[in-house]
Amino acid sequence: GAVVSQHPSWVICKSGTSVKIECRSLDFQATTMFWYRQFPKQSLMLMATSNEGSKATYEQGVEKDKFLINHASLTLSTLTVTSAHPEDSSFYICSAITGVSYNEQFFGPGTRLTVL
Amino acid sequence: AQSVTQLDSHVSVSEGTPVLLRCNYSSSYSPSLFWYVQHPNKGLQLLLKYTSAATLVKGINGFEAEFKKSETSFHLTKPSAHMSDAAEYFCVVSSGGYQKVTFGTGTKLQVIP
Numbered sequence: 739g740a741v742v743s744q745h746p747s748w749v750i751c752k753s754g755t756s757v758k759i760e761c762r763s764l765d766f767q768a769t770t771m772f773w774y775r776q777f778p779k780q781s782l783m784l785m786a787t788s789n790e791g792s793k794a795t796y797e798q799g800v801e802k803d804k805f806l807i808n809h810a811s812l813t814l815s816t817l818t819v820t821s822a823h824p825e826d827s828s829f830y831i832c833s834a835i836t837g838v839s840y841n842e843q844f845f846g847p848g849t850r851l852t853v854l
Numbered sequence: 855a856q857s858v859t860q861l862d863s864h865v866s867v868s869e870g871t872p873v874l875l876r877c878n879y880s881s882s883y884s885p886s887l888f889w890y891v892q893h894p895n896k897g898l899q900l901l902l903k904y905t906s907a908a909t910l911v912k913g914i915n916g917f918e919a920e921f922k923k924s925e926t927s928f929h930l931t932k933p934s935a936h937m938s939d940a941a942e943y944f945c946v947v948s949s950g951g952y953q954k955v956t957f958g959t960g961t962k963l964q965v966i967p
Contacts, residue, residue: 744897772954781944781957782898831897842886842905842948843955847897 741765742834744846751822752854759817759849761832767812768834772843773805776829788815822853856881858947860958868966873932875961877919877945880926885949887928889919892942892960901943904928915939940965 741764774782794807806818833843861876890898902913945958
């Protein structure tokens with residue numbers, strides 16, 4: 739149980755284009771999902787907290803107009819990187835919380851974004 | 855407030871020898887603590903978790919960790935390292951019913967054949 743998937747697992751795009759990453763909870767409903775960013779050889783940095791049916795809460799320093807988050811259902815959150823640039827290249831990981839264990843997050847497998 | 859410190863950025867052990875990855879935490883409330891492993895270009899896999907039950911927690915792949923409140927530590931151990939254990943390990947803390955977690959900076963484990 740508590741499986742989280744991400745799609746795509748990797749994506750390459752041209753500078754200036756937008757990329758959408760999906761995060762799905764496969765066997766549970768997730769009222770809250772989180773988006774993280776991980777640079778090479780570094781730890782995960784929380785970008786935003788996504789609550790179903792409401793606007794995402796962004797961490798300080800994260801551009802909300804650059805990283806659009808939509809949590810339209812209890813099983814799906816999307817992260818759209820708008821007008822991507824090479825510095826946006828990173829590993830993006832989502833996680834979700836079940837309604838039972840609020841302290842434990844279940845992580846997706848990650849999406850590798852490369853912007854040329 | 856909560857924080858976590860992984861004392862070693864890199865640990866190197868020989869195959870078959872014990873593994874010790876150190877983690878200290880700080881929390882204003884009773885914490886939940888987790889260890890995750892991440893293989894290159896992969897997502898996070900939960901090794902084990904402490905959530906105020908038994909202080910000695912056993913996880914997958916022979917790993918275990920002991921919660922020591924007096925030392926504010928949650929070190930990860932394994933009696934005998936295997937080549938497949940080579941990966942990045944993250945200690946994570948969550949507390950006060952606070953949904954956000956805090957990641958340590960990670961420890962890269964190298965296993966020498």
